[in-house]
Amino acid sequence: MKVTLIKPNIGRMEHSLYVDEGRMEPLQLGVIAGLTPPHVEVALYDDRMEQIPYDDKTDLVAITVETFTARRAYEIAKEFRERKIPVIMGGFHPTLIPQEVQEHCDSMVLGDAEGVWSEIISDFEKEKKLKPIYKSRPGIGQLGGYIPRRDLFRGKGYLPITLTQFGRGCRYSCNFCAISVFFEKNYFARPVNEVVAEIEKQKRRYLFFVDDNIVAHKEEAKKLFRALIPLKKKWVSQGSIDMLEDEELMELMVKSGCLGNVIGLESINPYDLREMKKTPNIKKFDHYATQVRLLRNYGLQTWAAFTIGHDWETPADVEKTLNFALESKFTFAAYNILMPYPNTALYKKLEEENRLLYDGKWWLHPEYRFNHASFKPKSMSADQLTEAVYQVRKIWNSNLSILKRFMEPRTNMRTLERALIYWTYNPLFKKETFKKHGMYFGLANNKSIN
Numbered sequence: 001m002k003v004t005l006i007k008p009n010i011g012r013m014e015h016s017l018y019v020d021e022g023r024m025e026p027l028q029l030g031v032i033a034g035l036t037p038p039h040v041e042v043a044l045y046d047d048r049m050e051q052i053p054y055d056d057k058t059d060l061v062a063i064t065v066e067t068f069t070a071r072r073a074y075e076i077a078k079e080f081r082e083r084k085i086p087v088i089m090g091g092f093h094p095t096l097i098p099q100e101v102q103e104h105c106d107s108m109v110l111g112d113a114e115g116v117w118s119e120i121i122s123d124f125e126k127e128k129k130l131k132p133i134y135k136s137r138p139g140i141g142q143l144g145g146y147i148p149r150r151d152l153f154r155g156k157g158y159l160p161i162t163l164t165q166f167g168r169g170c171r172y173s174c175n176f177c178a179i180s181v182f183f184e185k186n187y188f189a190r191p192v193n194e195v196v197a198e199i200e201k202q203k204r205r206y207l208f209f210v211d212d213n214i215v216a217h218k219e220e221a222k223k224l225f226r227a228l229i230p231l232k233k234k235w236v237s238q239g240s241i242d243m244l245e246d247e248e249l250m251e252l253m254v255k256s257g258c259l260g261n262v263i264g265l266e267s268i269n270p271y272d273l274r275e276m277k278k279t280p281n282i283k284k285f286d287h288y289a290t291q292v293r294l295l296r297n298y299g300l301q302t303w304a305a306f307t308i309g310h311d312w313e314t315p316a317d318v319e320k321t322l323n324f325a326l327e328s329k330f331t332f333a334a335y336n337i338l339m340p341y342p343n344t345a346l347y348k349k350l351e352e353e354n355r356l357l358y359d360g361k362w363w364l365h366p367e368y369r370f371n372h373a374s375f376k377p378k379s380m381s382a383d384q385l386t387e388a389v390y391q392v393r394k395i396w397n398s399n400l401s402i403l404k405r406f407m408e409p410r411t412n413m414r415t416l417e418r419a420l421i422y423w424t425y426n427p428l429f430k431k432e433t434f435k436k437h438g439m440y441f442g443l444a445n446n447k448s449i450n
């Protein structure tokens with residue numbers, strides 16, 4: 001038996017192959033390959049930089065689907081199903097909106113693959129067919145020490161950083177976040193010894209813990225950080241800003257080799273932060289002055305993440321957010337237009353208020369373009385929001401801004417290694433940001449996915 005695993009891209013440039021130069025290893029496909037019994041042959045194709053060989057012999061196709069890649073995933077599935085190859089889908093989008101996904105595949109997994117993948121393989125081997133739905137608990141996360149098959153990533157030109165995970169989910173429930181829906185506001189941490197064993201099996205010095213919030217359970221995080229110290233690795237992750245309230249946690253984090261984290265600052269307006277239920281950011285709010293000072297003292301290179309388009313936000317406020325980020329000299333920043341992901345509290349609110357554009361399904365709409373507003377904001381128009389965010393990205397990524405932001409002695413200029421990280425990734429992220437802007441989902445000239 002042969003299983004073909006596929007990571008779809010967001011879209012394509014007309015008919016040509018779109019090459020994502022900042023692509024990272026698709027960890028979920030490595031995990032699924034690791035769960036697959038050794039007698040089953042596994043192939044992996046990544047639509048972000050390679051052609052999918054639809055006519056190669058295979059028995060089953062497994063596609064990972066995010067909301068942004070759903071349209072392209074359906075196109076790929078259609079090609080295989082026309083060739084009578086069954087398709088199974090899993091990932092965030094199927095779990096968020098199974099009724100839609102079901103129409104485009106033969107079978108799907110809700111939750112994590114770990115709980116059901118061996119049953120799927122055995123059903124297929126015995127019956128040559130699958131149940132329409134397999135339900136698994138989300139958050140099990142490689143329990144039992146499954147090691148992702150990283151050999152499948154070789155030669156595909158991924159960034160030289162190993163993706164791994166310690167915890168899954170997050171206890172907070174920010175109203176726009178797909179994570180809190182997928183994991184039902186729960187957090188799960190893997191046993192530290194299994195994570196350490198996995199890290200020791202790979203040779204790279206740089207690691208990316210893809211956790212949604214690596215400090216979601218501070219005591220568990222401390223256990224991990226203590227165990228990382230002797231490994232002498234360098235790592236990045238994502239974490240909520242309340243990490244800074246725990247001095248012991250931060251000192252261990254730095255000692256264990258942390259270079260910096262993606263931190264969801266979201267907004268500098270306390271009304272918007274309250275409205276979106278960004279609980280970790282609201283306590284003793286002083287416009288992040290304390291947190292920016294502490295992050296610098298710890299020498300962490302922060303990737304500040306903002307969501308733009310909240311109810312109280314005007315174009316002038318978007319500019320204020322940019323100025324704050326520039327003054328803070330963050331190493332990287334993401335200015336994401338607020339996106340109503342299916343089944344989130346934000347989606348339901350905008351739906352009730354009749355503010356969703358693109359028939360309420362921007363991810364499927366043939367006219368929707370990446371990084372465009374998909375709902376009617378309250379304090380500006382949808383076009384103004386799209387344009388404001390585009391301008392902010394232009395200024396943030398300008399050569400002058402990159403040079404000025406570098407001049408931060410405790411973070412970006414701290415060591416030669418930090419400077420190299422800064423100068424390698426800022427130009428790369430800049431290039432990718434503008435390459436993807438305005439991209440249609442799926443094949444640009446494909447108006448129908450059915």
Ligand code: B12
Binds near residue numbers: 023
């Ligand atoms: C690392 C990461 C990135 C990396 C890229 C990673 C890569 N390999 O290329 C970067 C930073 C570049 C990135 C970019 C973006 N990301 Co991202 N990313 C993540 C993150 C944090 C981890 C992904 C991961 O490796 N997880 C570990 C694996 C093991 O878990 P998993 O994917 O959930 O897979 C398990 C199950 O879902 C299931 N499963 C998954 N697929 C399949 C398939 C089959 C067949 C089966 C059976 C089971 C199955 O089993 C797996 C094993 O347990 C996730 C959040 C998360 N917790 O996963 C967000 C996440 C996937 N990203 C998200 C988004 C929005 C984006 C962006 C669009 C952001 C933006 N505006 O630019 C971009 C573009 C994404 C794209 N497709 O091009 C959202 C997607 C939301 C949604 N509803 O789809 C998430 C969920 C974050 C969030 N807070 O909402 N991302």
Ligand code: SF4
Binds near residue numbers: 180212240
């Ligand atoms: S803190 Fe981050 S991961 Fe947790 S619910 Fe909020 S946005 Fe999602």
